[in-house]
Amino acid sequence: MVKHARRIPPDLSVPVQHVEEEVPREFEGMRLDAYLRRRYPWRSREQYQGMIRRGLVLLNGEPRKSSTSVRWRDEVWVDYGEPGDLEADPGSIPLRVLLEDPVLLVLDKQPGVVVHPVGKNRFNTLTNALHARYRNMEDPSRDIVPKLVHRIDRGTSGVLLVAKTDRARAELGRQFEDREVEKEYLALVRGLPREDGGLVDLPIVPEEPARPGKPRMMTVPVGSGPDARTGWKVEERLRGHALLRLFLYTGRTHQIRVHCAALGHPLVADDQYGDGKALYPSTAAGADAPERGEAPLLDRVALHAARLVFTHPTTGERVAVEAPLPPDMRTALAALRSG
Template sequence: MQTKSMNFVVDVDDIGKRIDVYLAEMIDNMSRSQIQKIINNGNVTVNDKVVKNNYKLKEDDEIVLNLPEPVTLKVEPENIPIEIMYEDDDIVVVNKPQGMVVHPAPGNYSGTLVNALLYHCKNLSSINGVIRPGIVHRIDKDTSGVLVVAKNDLAHRSLAEQIKEHSVNRIYLAITEGVIKEDGGTINRPIARHPVDRKKMAIVEGGREAITHFRVLERFKENTYIECKLETGRTHQIRVHMSSIGHPLVGDPVYGYKKQKYKLQGQALHATTLGFIHPTKKQYMEFTATPPSYFLELLEKLRNNSK
């Protein structure tokens, strides 16, 4: 990897300063936390010796900071089959399969919905940059269902504003652990990043407002088939909310039971309906996708076991 070196010599005014503070002052557009990461990675030397963030500067110290050249990100179009439910010059609506990641991320730049869409559409909105072109909202890798993608910036802004205003109609189908006694209800509990496990979300006081409305569609011996309507769209919202009331989703590897009775490839959750105002036609449009075969087969199995 190529690096760019920056050299500094400490003068009398900066004697006694911490090196991370000094470098943050000397380098534009770089925060102290970014500087600290660079120092922790061994990319800063003083008089040819690697130092720590709390090193106190001395007069005439010679500092060398080696900055790795940024990697140019490029997401390649890939000929991956996808189910397109609707398409025009502004939007494309797809039924995302379970197991497909929506957009590339570090370490996973291929096989995503974005790779497939770039092959099919050529043009997607640029608002979310190279990695997430056109992506206005997301659903988890192991959640299937309806997703709308913007093909230009005007469409992107319109859809993003509707999501912000909570005017998009988003309905999910899910199968939970345990039998829910109530016919329905509303879960209004704030969600934020888990304070200890940063890969998880959690109910956190002072987190972002999160509201899920649910109603029971069918009860089984040990499980419940429900419909969830999102008022807000936080990361893992339905999964966290249902787990918080003691009814995690069947197959959920993160928020569900440790011992899973049914060997699924992820949570039993499907984004079945998506409704919004078209960005340019200004008409309400609604799309509905039937749950995938694994979901329907599980429902049938639960019905048979409940007889």
């Protein structure tokens, strides 16, 4: 039996301008665009289809169609062009560790940090920072390739689960797919709900016609789209606002933001499903508009991944991890409580 050398994933602690690799056996028969999306998820499948049309993807040295099936040991070459953030130092991006063991890592992601390379942000992301800390290209026995198990948006803060082995990534990913992971979020919303809690059970689909640059989702009647369910309860009632705890039972795009808007209580500073207005000291005190020159207290979507519960892929024990509220949300809550 012929033994093949271990395929070494690219080191994302250095700028990625192109990728070249052999197709692993487990991807035999997959469409080319789907294969690229699976292997390098920092681009969408539609973006890869555009790159294929422009000749930026070669299969065995030749341009192919998106529908072409890849075969084991095919040579795939992808040209990503120049990263837009070459001066970034991924090693300087702080990693706030909530839990770590030999097979997994749980981070407290800070707001404003992109989690994986996409668009112009291809070298200053959390994935790049993880590679800077854990990759060891000189010693394969010590080389750890960290893989995100799930994703949260750039503006969202909180718990983020990372696998340090392929086996852990597969098992944790399965748990997310089978809805065995408990996910709780905290959100600061506009207005005061009449009830103390409830369940939003409304399917979510892309809005049509689609808006370029910022995809927007919308709710539709039950039976008209994929199911989407969000439980919620009021944690605290504040001046013109409420802090909600939300329980994510499905994982649709923008689910919490869409469902909160459907309740009539969009998230603070949500420019897609709300008014997009930041919270200022004066508006927190009840003013209709901020004072001139006033700095915002909270100017990103007010959403925090507060708690994650999963089954450890090695021990089989249930693990619960919580992330504290970040400073901007704590400051906003303090301002709304005062007076």
